[in-house]
Amino acid sequence: MAALFRKSDQSQKQEAVGPKPPDNPYSWSPTVKLIVSFGNFLSLFSISFGNSAYIGSIIPVQAEFRISDTLAIAPISLYSIGFVCGPMLGSALSEVFGRQYVYKTAMILCLVFTIVAGTATHFRTLAVARAFAGFLGSPAITVLSAMQFDLYAPGDKMGELWKVLSGIGVIWATELGPFAGGDIVQDRGWRWSFYLTAILLGACLLIMLPVRETFLPEIVRKHNKSPRPNLGQALKTSFWRPLHMMLVEPIMLPTSLFVAWSQTILFVFYVAYPYILVRVYSFSLSHVGLSFLPLFVGTTLAVPVLGIIDKRVYQVEVARARANGELPTPEARLFPSKIGAMLIPVALFWLGWTARSGVHWAAPVMSGLVYGFAFAFAMLSIPIYKGDVYGPELGASAFAIDTAARYLLSSPFPLFTVQMINGLGFEWAMSLLAFISLIFVPVPWLIAHYGPALRARSHYVKNLNREIDMQFLQSDTQAEGKPTFDSPVATQTSTGNSSLRFGESPAQTEPSVWV
Numbered sequence: 001m002a003a004l005f006r007k008s009d010q011s012q013k014q015e016a017v018g019p020k021p022p023d024n025p026y027s028w029s030p031t032v033k034l035i036v037s038f039g040n041f042l043s044l045f046s047i048s049f050g051n052s053a054y055i056g057s058i059i060p061v062q063a064e065f066r067i068s069d070t071l072a073i074a075p076i077s078l079y080s081i082g083f084v085c086g087p088m089l090g091s092a093l094s095e096v097f098g099r100q101y102v103y104k105t106a107m108i109l110c111l112v113f114t115i116v117a118g119t120a121t122h123f124r125t126l127a128v129a130r131a132f133a134g135f136l137g138s139p140a141i142t143v144l145s146a147m148q149f150d151l152y153a154p155g156d157k158m159g160e161l162w163k164v165l166s167g168i169g170v171i172w173a174t175e176l177g178p179f180a181g182g183d184i185v186q187d188r189g190w191r192w193s194f195y196l197t198a199i200l201l202g203a204c205l206l207i208m209l210p211v212r213e214t215f216l217p218e219i220v221r222k223h224n225k226s227p228r229p230n231l232g233q234a235l236k237t238s239f240w241r242p243l244h245m246m247l248v249e250p251i252m253l254p255t256s257l258f259v260a261w262s263q264t265i266l267f268v269f270y271v272a273y274p275y276i277l278v279r280v281y282s283f284s285l286s287h288v289g290l291s292f293l294p295l296f297v298g299t300t301l302a303v304p305v306l307g308i309i310d311k312r313v314y315q316v317e318v319a320r321a322r323a324n325g326e327l328p329t330p331e332a333r334l335f336p337s338k339i340g341a342m343l344i345p346v347a348l349f350w351l352g353w354t355a356r357s358g359v360h361w362a363a364p365v366m367s368g369l370v371y372g373f374a375f376a377f378a379m380l381s382i383p384i385y386k387g388d389v390y391g392p393e394l395g396a397s398a399f400a401i402d403t404a405a406r407y408l409l410s411s412p413f414p415l416f417t418v419q420m421i422n423g424l425g426f427e428w429a430m431s432l433l434a435f436i437s438l439i440f441v442p443v444p445w446l447i448a449h450y451g452p453a454l455r456a457r458s459h460y461v462k463n464l465n466r467e468i469d470m471q472f473l474q475s476d477t478q479a480e481g482k483p484t485f486d487s488p489v490a491t492q493t494s495t496g497n498s499s500l501r502f503g504e505s506p507a508q509t510e511p512s513v514w515v
Contacts, residue, residue: 025150025214030158033151036214037162039207043107044144045169046200047137050114051079052177053197054130055270055292056285057190059278064190065123073271073414075117075130080267080411082135085239088400090139092238096231098218099147103140104209110137111201118194141170142400150214167380168303174266175295175372178273182289241394242401250454251389251447252398255382256405258337258443261436262344262378264410265371268433269295271417272351276426281361291365298372302336305373306380309336330388331451333381337444340377345437347371352430382444389451394460 028036054075062072093102110133117129148166152159181193213219221228246252273291277283283291317332347370355364383402387395421429447454455461 023212023219024216026153028151033158035207036151036211037148039204039211040144040147041162041166041169042200043103043204043208044141044166045173046197046204047107047110047140048170048173049177049180049200050110050133050137050197051076052174052270053181053193054079055178055274056182056185056289057193058274059285060185060190061123061126065126067123069418070415071123071127073418075127076267076270076414077411078127078131079134080407082131082133083138083141083407084404084411086135086138087142087403088238088242089235090142091396091400092231092234093139094143094146094215095234095238096229098213099143099150099215100211100213103143103147104205106137106140106143107201107205107208109133110140111198111205113137114194114198114201118191118198141403142396145399146396147214150216164303164380167383168299168376171299171376171379172296175292175299178270178292179289179296183286186284186286186289238397238400242397242404245394245397245460246401246405249458249460251386251451251458252401254443255386255447256402257409258341258440259378259382259402260405260409261440262340262375263406264413265344265348265433265437266295266375267410267413268417269368269371271414272421272426272430275418275421276355276364277361280355280357283361291361292368294366294368295372295375298369298374299376300372301369302373302376302380306336306377328388329452330385330455331448333385333388334444334448334451336377336381337385338448340374340381341437341441341444343370343374344378345434345441347374348430348434348437352427352434355426385447389455389458390460 025033058072061067061075062069065072090102090106113129113133113136117126117133120126120129145166148159148163152162180196184192184196213222220226246256269292274283274288277288277291313335314328314332318328321328347367350367350370351364354367383395383399386398386402389395390398417429420432423429424432
């Protein structure tokens with residue numbers, strides 16, 4: 001396999017003759033791109049899988065170490081809290097050192113501490129190892145997500161497919177982890193939920209370790225033997241700019257909270273499902289894991305529906321904008337999130353008032369189908385909208401603050417979900433969450449209505465390159481072709497997407513996200 005990632009004989013001959021432009025990842029062979037893209041997808045899946053796979057281990061860990069419910073649940077929160085700052089750290093480090101050193105180091109460290117947690121003989125060792133595995137592994141999430149933009153030119157249909165798969169793969173991992181973890185824990189014991197994650201991470205490393213650098217600015221820097229960017233400045237940009245955008249951009253706070261709350265419900269399900277299904281329906285660990293499959297099915301069914309919505313709503317807006325000589329309105333991206341916002345409280349009311357003796361277990365479990373559908377709509381449409389509004393570089397900062405908000409809000413919830421259910425009863429605990437979810441229902445509707453006015457007053461949007469409009473209007477007449485090393489779109493930002501600074505339009509970058 002390593003031979004696939006070595007330079008061709010022709011490239012080596014060119015080097016012998018004299019200096020040449022760096023090897024643009026766009027020009028890699030389709031076979032290499034396919035292998036790297038699959039390894040990328042599997043790596044993103046495995047790191048997220050490492051958290052949710054622990055769900056099946058909660059009861060056995062509690063029994064073996066004789067600890068409380070809260071302590072047994074804590075490793076979920078400890079792993080997740082590392083995702084608050086880790087992705088922003090990964091973005092800064094990749095700006096300075098390139099992508100490969102960051103994600104390979106992160107994955108190796110995540111693998112090491114996952115094995116340490118699986119072999120722990122004391123709970124404190126398990127807890128500390130989980131915290132380090134999450135924090136040290138999470139920087140790979142940002143870097144790996146950006147790699148798909150390194151490999152494929154804007155508008156490449158195969159690239160668009162892998163970008164969607166990478167995004168949906170992270171969601172699948174959160175839903176398949178309890179199923180796989182519960183089943184293997186039932187057969188082999190709780191340590192195997194960690195060993196399974198370690199095996200997946202090891203397989204990913206076998207694929208990804210031979211991969212060369214994909215971040216074009218780093219390739220250019222090495223070719224020109226230029227000095228590295230300033231790490232302090234990169235850290236400042238990666239941490240301060242997302243926070244500043246959250247404080248001053250009116251679009252950021254409500255949408256980030258909406259996405260964060262959507263994930264929080266999933267983390268509540270991690271505890272609520274085992275709680276109610278074991279106590280009311282006497283489910284085994286493997287059966288509890290199976291109960292998460294409707295979430296996976298709902299998320300999977302959401303993907304083709306998103307494709308239909310994209311064709312019927314956003315592409316219609318694109319055609320209208322082109323006909324009128326305008327840019328498409330980013331708010332057209334928000335239609336799926338409007339549906340998702342309404343379905344989340346429906347799923348919670350459904351779960352809360354059907355999970356009782358006398359009602360078949362399938363009734364509460366099937367509420368996960370609705371939630372999985374809504375979760376995919378929220379988690380995929382909002383980031384795409386922000387990418388259209390802020391462009392690739394600022395869009396990465398928006399993604400970073402979304403990630404931080406998601407895990408900052410959702411990580412603590414498993415620690416007090418049991419107490420909330422015991423205090424209010426299962427029905428009213430789920431209803432309380434549903435009532436809070438109702439607060440977020442208007443968010444995508446209000447942003448869709450007032451978004452143009454908010455964007456007009458945005459400091460960051462005003463500072464985006466003014467050439468975007470002209471390039472979009474001219475894009476219909478431009479000849480098609482893959483960018484070369486000298487092409488503007490070959491110059492990438494640390495976010496992994498092509499820089500709009502040279503006038504590339506959002507329409508060129510993402511003509512259709514789902515098709």
